[in-house]
Amino acid sequence: MASAVMEEDVKCSICLNLYTGPVTLTCGHNFCQECIETHLDTKETNGEEHSCPRCRKRFRRRPKLKKNTDLSNIAEKVKSSADQENRKCSDHNRILELYCTDDATCICVFCMVEGEHGGHKVERLEVSSEKKKKKLRDDLPLLKAEREKTEKRVQNLHNRRKMARKQREAIKGKVAALFKEIRKRVDILENRVRSDLSRQVEQEDPVSDLIRKLELKMDEMSKKIGRLEELNAADPITLLQDRDSDRHTEEDTGLCWNETAEPDEFLASIRSHIGLSMMIRKSLSDIMNTKDTHLPELQPTGIALDTNTAADNVQISKDRKSAASTDVKQTQPNTANRFESSQVLSTNTFSSGQHYWMVETSTSGDWAVGMGYPSMRRRGGWLGENKSWGIGRTGHSYQMLHNGESKLLSHAISSDSLLVYLDYEAGRLSFYELSDPPNILHTFTTTFTEPLHAALQLRKDFIYNSHSQIRVI
Missing domain, CATH: 2.60.120.920 (SPRY domain)
Structure with missing residues (x-):
């Protein structure tokens, strides 16, 4: 009980641990040197007045710290006593001096003589400790080598991820450029097709030309019909003396229409359609070929087996x-x-x-x-x-x-x-x-x-x- 009270008396009220390098304020309260200096630094940073964390006494200027040697010695003794308590066997309240290798635990002499570790293989604590330290020293280079190997692997993975990101960004740029080029070429092709179609509509087609010629011919024939009707009603002398009527009648009735010379609208449509189709097909093929320019593919490697290396089976x-x-x-x-x-x-x-x-x-x-x-x-x-x-x-x-x-x-x-x-x-x-x-x-x-x-x-x-x-x- 006294030990517990003593331990509470040598604890810093800031960190709640045993004093480390204790110092005293002018008000008489003690603290770890690092704890109180951190407290005072915080007050200065915030522009606040210095004060004692325990009694709240204020100081007009930063207080000077005085080392408390006696309290430091007491704290060290309490720590040593606590360490000794931790080294004692919980069953026999004896110092742990031995190590049971069968159960991998620290024991006292009574544990070996009277307790459950009787007949077990035991060693002095210092001997087992040195063996374990040697094993740790032997394991340390292996662990460091494994850590270095892991670090290299992590760095390699970072590099691969960085490279993969760059490759993805490069591919995204190439894809954007590819579709931009495709859209540009498709727009050019569409405008060209529309222009060709408009030009064909605006041009006079053969049927319209023939209709115009035939309409002129109909006008001439109507005039001739009127003349002939006039002559038909004329007296015999006027009729017989008119020579033009004989000539015009022979020319007009001798007109023989050649149907093969008549323009073929279907043929003209086919020619126009085929021409446009071939032009569009070729242009689209050229557009598709732009893919190889922007996104060249990694082609598979042709593998040939070497018969000079093949086993007999x-x-x-x-x-x-x-x-x-x-x-x-x-x-x-x-x-x-x-x-x-x-x-x-x-x-x-x-x-x-x-x-x-x-x-x-x-x-x-x-x-x-x-x-x-x-x-x-x-x-x-x-x-x-x-x-x-x-x-x-x-x-x-x-x-x-x-x-x-x-x-x-x-x-x-x-x-x-x-x-x-x-x-x-x-x-x-x-x-x-x-x-x-x-x-x-x-x-x-x-x-x-x-x-x-x-x-x-x-x-x-x-x-x-x-x-x-x-x-x-």
């Missing part, structure tokens, strides 16, 4: 686009580049830039798709060692493969079509499932140090006695 198609596992040993020259079992590389090498290629996989057998260095092991190796990266199927499970390890993917692959994407400079190799919608399976990030080849591995599933096959799309 891997059969390569004539077009070098397909590979299949087989029981029939292939007759191939024994070269240093040839795999001993199951694998084949592409003739293509990738040492820079962005590339992607696609494959169709079989639902039977065991297979793996990925990329690897030309220096990857050719004897007894498996795609996914330290010089290669891949996605594979074994039985009914799917794994990501690298560094000699395989880890299950978070979900099964539902599509037979996969896409492999490489960004060499960014050190990124990603695998996608070509489902609807496409789904990313896994991304490896590293710093590539050699050119890369596309790599396939194909093995027979001996449980189901089924072979595997992969075709490059």
